[in-house]
Amino acid sequence: MARRVSSPITDEQLATVARALANPARVRILRLLAAQDQCRGSEVFAQLPLAQSTISEHLRVLKQAGLISSHPVGTGMVYCLQRGPADQLLRAVGEIVDKVPECDTRAEGRHH
Amino acid sequence: MARRVSSPITDEQLATVARALANPARVRILRLLAAQDQCRGSEVFAQLPLAQSTISEHLRVLKQAGLISSHPVGTGMVYCLQRGPADQLLRAVGEIVDKVPECDTRAEGRHH
DNA sequence: CACCTCTATCGTCTATAGACGATAGACGAT
DNA sequence: ATCGTCTATCGTCTATAGACGATAGAGGTG
Structure with missing residues (x-):
């Protein structure tokens, strides 16, 4: 439980990265x-x-x-993936998902 | 190379799940x-x-x-995480990220 | 130098997101 | 049956997203 590189992403930060993925055209580009x-x-x-x-x-x-970077080349630009933020998202979502206890919403219901 | 459970998520589908994560309040809830x-x-x-x-x-x-489910209990509701879509997102983003070749945008630039 | 290609920015328009209060509806408890 | 609690929906308002065409500007190329 040491190893806290790139501190735990905040709700805001996670939402921001997710927002960048929240468009089909951008997913296509990635x-x-x-x-x-x-x-x-x-x-x-x-x-x-x-x-x-x-x-x-x-x-x-x-x-x-932060999902891509760019630099000029010849008369145009070259775009390139960057891992950083995507990794943070993966880690954060992974942590959420790992907590799922397979409760699929019908356990111990209202049959009192 | 068999094992194609829950087929490769489309750009649209990935964007849709990401959109659900694209708000700090929703991340907080999750x-x-x-x-x-x-x-x-x-x-x-x-x-x-x-x-x-x-x-x-x-x-x-x-x-x-599809990130959560709910069911009534007593006089209220109970909410519960669901893995499915989050797993798809993890897999899809993971596949994108794994392709990153550490090109950080300054390789073979314009110094021709 | 003049040109041409490529990319970023601006202004505009429409659609969707996100917030709120008010209210309706379900359900247990009294 | 009435009441109180809890949740979903409705209507409204404002802000942001996402699309477009037009255009500016950087930078090779002839």
């Missing part, structure tokens, strides 16, 4: 990036059926949440 | 439930600094996302 390590912006723009400005906004949200 | 297996509604209402109607709405969202 999975795109996961499929190829890194990805040029123009490829991302080409893969989604959304306006370039919309996708750029999604990228901004993901970056702000 | 953690409350995790801390005590199950929880009477009145306790939940008492723990959060929000109107009862607001909390009831949050419980509805969590239930609709």
Whole structure:
């Protein structure tokens, strides 16, 4: 029970990371990036059926949440997954889920 | 490579579960439930600094996302965590995160 | 230098989220 | 039967999310 690296994420922080995942387009982008390590912006723009400005906004949200990083390359940008916040979310949700005692809501009911 | 129980979650589905986690009050509720297996509604209402109607709405969202279940008991309700959707989220995010190649955005940049 | 490609930002619009109070409805207890 | 407690729903309001087109600006390329 030592090992408290990257302190226990707060409700706010967890909600913030979750909010970044709370949009199908952003999930799609993350999975795109996961499929190829890194990805040029123009490829991302080409893969989604959304306006370039919309996708750029999604990228901004993901970056702000720390889920991706970006750097300029040639005439464009390259986007890249980052583990940090996703790991925190995994750990926090994992801790919640591990507490589930298989109570599926019909134990010791009202049959008094 | 068999074992495809609860098929690979879609972008939409993952986003939906994430959206349920995308609010601090709901995270708080989940953690409350995790801390005590199950929880009477009145306790939940008492723990959060929000109107009862607001909390009831949050419980509805969590239930609709499949993250909790509920059943009547005595004169009230009991809420209870459910693993299913949270597990799917863990698996999906885990798969994304596992692909991260430690590219932290400054590799092979523009120093051509 | 002029051009062209790529990305970010701005302004706008619509839809959804999240909060509240008021109230309805279920159910046990008296 | 009446009452009191507990929860869900309704209506409303405000704030935020998410989409778009237009446009600005950075930075290679010819």
